[in-house]
Amino acid sequence: MKVEAKELEFQTSTAPQTGADLLIDLLKKEGVETLFGYPGGAVLPIYDAIYRAQGTIQHILFRHEQGMIHAAEGYARITGKPGVVIATSGPGATNLVTGITDAMMDSLPLVVFTGQVARNVIGTDAFQEADVMAITTPITKHNYQVRSIADLPRIVKEAFHIASTGRPGPVLVDIPKDISAGLLSEEPKEATINLPGYQPTTKPNPLQIKKLADSITKAKKPVILSGAGVLHGKASAELTAFAEQHQLPVVTTLLGLGTFPADSPLSLGMGGMHGTYAANMALYECDLLINFGARFDDRLTGNLKHFAPNAKVAHIDIDPAEIGKNVPTQIPIVSDSKEALTELRTETKESPNHEEWLETLKQYKQDYPLWFKHDSNGMCPQWVIEAVHKVTNGDAIVATDVGQHQMWAAQYYTFKQPHRWITSGGLGTMGFGFPAAIGAQIAAPDSTVVAIVGDGGFQMTLQELSIIYERNLPVKIIIVNNGALGMVRQWQELLHGNRISESILHTQPDFVKLAESYSIRGYRVDTQEELITVLPEVFAYNGPVLVDCRVLQQEKVFPMIAPGKGIHEMIGVKP
Amino acid sequence: MKRIITATVQDRSGVLYRVTGLLQRRQFNIESISVGPTETEGISKMTLVVEVEDEQRLEQVTKQLNKQIDVLKVSDITDKAIVARELALIKVASSSQLRSEINGIIDPFRALIIDVSKDSLAIQITGRPDKIDALIELLRPYGIKEIARTGLTALQRGHQPQVNELAAHALLK
Ligand SMILES: Cc1ncc(C[n+]2csc(CCOP(=O)(O)OP(=O)(O)O)c2C)c(N)n1
Numbered sequence A: 001m002k003v004e005a006k007e008l009e010f011q012t013s014t015a016p017q018t019g020a021d022l023l024i025d026l027l028k029k030e031g032v033e034t035l036f037g038y039p040g041g042a043v044l045p046i047y048d049a050i051y052r053a054q055g056t057i058q059h060i061l062f063r064h065e066q067g068m069i070h071a072a073e074g075y076a077r078i079t080g081k082p083g084v085v086i087a088t089s090g091p092g093a094t095n096l097v098t099g100i101t102d103a104m105m106d107s108l109p110l111v112v113f114t115g116q117v118a119r120n121v122i123g124t125d126a127f128q129e130a131d132v133m134a135i136t137t138p139i140t141k142h143n144y145q146v147r148s149i150a151d152l153p154r155i156v157k158e159a160f161h162i163a164s165t166g167r168p169g170p171v172l173v174d175i176p177k178d179i180s181a182g183l184l185s186e187e188p189k190e191a192t193i194n195l196p197g198y199q200p201t202t203k204p205n206p207l208q209i210k211k212l213a214d215s216i217t218k219a220k221k222p223v224i225l226s227g228a229g230v231l232h233g234k235a236s237a238e239l240t241a242f243a244e245q246h247q248l249p250v251v252t253t254l255l256g257l258g259t260f261p262a263d264s265p266l267s268l269g270m271g272g273m274h275g276t277y278a279a280n281m282a283l284y285e286c287d288l289l290i291n292f293g294a295r296f297d298d299r300l301t302g303n304l305k306h307f308a309p310n311a312k313v314a315h316i317d318i319d320p321a322e323i324g325k326n327v328p329t330q331i332p333i334v335s336d337s338k339e340a341l342t343e344l345r346t347e348t349k350e351s352p353n354h355e356e357w358l359e360t361l362k363q364y365k366q367d368y369p370l371w372f373k374h375d376s377n378g379m380c381p382q383w384v385i386e387a388v389h390k391v392t393n394g395d396a397i398v399a400t401d402v403g404q405h406q407m408w409a410a411q412y413y414t415f416k417q418p419h420r421w422i423t424s425g426g427l428g429t430m431g432f433g434f435p436a437a438i439g440a441q442i443a444a445p446d447s448t449v450v451a452i453v454g455d456g457g458f459q460m461t462l463q464e465l466s467i468i469y470e471r472n473l474p475v476k477i478i479i480v481n482n483g484a485l486g487m488v489r490q491w492q493e494l495l496h497g498n499r500i501s502e503s504i505l506h507t508q509p510d511f512v513k514l515a516e517s518y519s520i521r522g523y524r525v526d527t528q529e530e531l532i533t534v535l536p537e538v539f540a541y542n543g544p545v546l547v548d549c550r551v552l553q554q555e556k557v558f559p560m561i562a563p564g565k566g567i568h569e570m571i572g573v574k575p
Numbered sequence B: 001m002k003r004i005i006t007a008t009v010q011d012r013s014g015v016l017y018r019v020t021g022l023l024q025r026r027q028f029n030i031e032s033i034s035v036g037p038t039e040t041e042g043i044s045k046m047t048l049v050v051e052v053e054d055e056q057r058l059e060q061v062t063k064q065l066n067k068q069i070d071v072l073k074v075s076d077i078t079d080k081a082i083v084a085r086e087l088a089l090i091k092v093a094s095s096s097q098l099r100s101e102i103n104g105i106i107d108p109f110r111a112l113i114i115d116v117s118k119d120s121l122a123i124q125i126t127g128r129p130d131k132i133d134a135l136i137e138l139l140r141p142y143g144i145k146e147i148a149r150t151g152l153t154a155l156q157r158g159h160q161p162q163v164n165e166l167a168a169h170a171l172l173k
């Protein structure tokens, strides 16, 4: 009895007791509300502390570390705040590698805590020891191994600061078990950030802004390229106002979708490998290219020799290393996108004289829109996306996996607003979409969240169906089921002499029964008529639903720029 | 082109791995790298000699290094007025009869014999890498058994000449 009383006292005491209790305390101080986690030996002390925290911080137990880190990415994409991940040492940590790399490539803020074996056995190949610091050095913005409890407050503070400022990214904190289990010898002191080597520039150089403003006024064929940096800077409104004021046409990158309203007459849609004709021709023919927060990825530029060959290039980016990396840049501006746009709006006194250019682009849009042909043999995947767009009014949060369905979603689910689009751009990670949608739904419980996934990629992380049932997260899963690793099949058909090698999924689970086995509603849809009846029901239901949409296998994503080709050498443009 | 880049870094665990891993991943060739503490506690300096194709790649390497949280300052000092030195230890096969002959060779280089055994001797030389290369070539006919080189380390001179004088000072061209 005496022991119990003492335990109770320990549980309700507010002062941190162990390194792990201190960690939870520090997370609360950072405003963390949700932990995406999975327990194991090396993090048992942390889970003890979570237990003692008695629900004051929400922990969501995923079914695989990969699923949980993608969910944390979805959460970060929607909230702009770091997704916080906890995994155990060894296999727990290595299961995170794909997600960490994905977040690094797409600049998503994450703070990842991994357990580590105790300090005295590090380096001895102890049970579940992995060199997580070495593994994650090239895939994190920064990483730390905690060597003393006294360092924990500073490290946690720095980790959140680094992850969420400048160009955001993942930061990993590796915590040896004896640190998290260690008892605090004294009351921890308030930590201060000590990062002399990290001072991101956020304000633009006024001279460069003036130079850009002058170039805009003088341009005959200006175009804006809007990337995810506009999302990080929360600068969509400023960008839209600026473009409208001076009638500047706008191309968005894959990750930049939503930064500029797709229904604006100035919107040319997405550029790049599967971009619109108008967007790609604008990038090809422009004489002034103003890039806000895009990194000139090769999937956007195509062959660099043919990318914006006659243009003066201005690049606004918070990461100086991105400027001039791939494309020679005449007007480099290291800045936060919002700050730059605010300055630019004051500085740009006169609009360019470019009616002819606008007319040309309007004609391109009219003559060569995105297109597909209905087929009596089955449902077109493009149409499925249009149907989802219609029933959700174009207002849903859409997370996709990677493949053809991703590109169709990018093309046909047009966004009017930012922060609604979640996709794996840089790494192109299959298995990303469904868990990312879960994270988004956790971040925005009252929003409609749709996961548009392929039949291949969904099978990489579908174990997380457990979570949406358990938490009644009303994620709507749309499987664009073409019975194939469609994007691979498309490349094989078009670029490898139609040698369809290992890209057909000959057997599949019964996705409806699969959903039902997780106590989730499932529908199978084979025709347009069926989808038209089912979709309103799906979206009216306040709970998770899976819809297995059987679509035509041979459909391809067009237009397409084949690898090595220039941005103007599109195939599959509307005849 | 060969460039000498110095990076002042926080002396934290993993920082050397971070820098070399970065250069390797981005396909920059490191010719040599030397690291040691500086006048400030907790701060180390790395001197890197890298081979880059052009200005754009050079800009990338310095920007990528600068981006590292533990890197405080990156300078390309190739075209500055600098003093740059490397130290090499060279073990040469040598009988006692040859010793004075070798002494005659190394003397103009201001190198020292720092170890002598029955059939070999060890020579210490400090200087610019091209000077060390030259001595090694002269010693090669005697039979070189082992070479250990530190890699280049460098300091900017107290007085930096105007731009037009710089070319004369450039160490690596
Ligand atoms: C983890 C991972 N493995 C392999 C790939 C290569 N890959 C890109 S798209 C694709 C096909 C995806 O098939 P599915 O999920 O059915 O989508 P679809 O293209 O059919 O719409 C593959 C295998 C990848 N992007 N990610």
Ligand SMILES: [Mg+2]
Binding pocket: A403, A454, A455, A456, A480, A481, A482, A483, A484, A485, A486
């Ligand atoms: Mg498929």
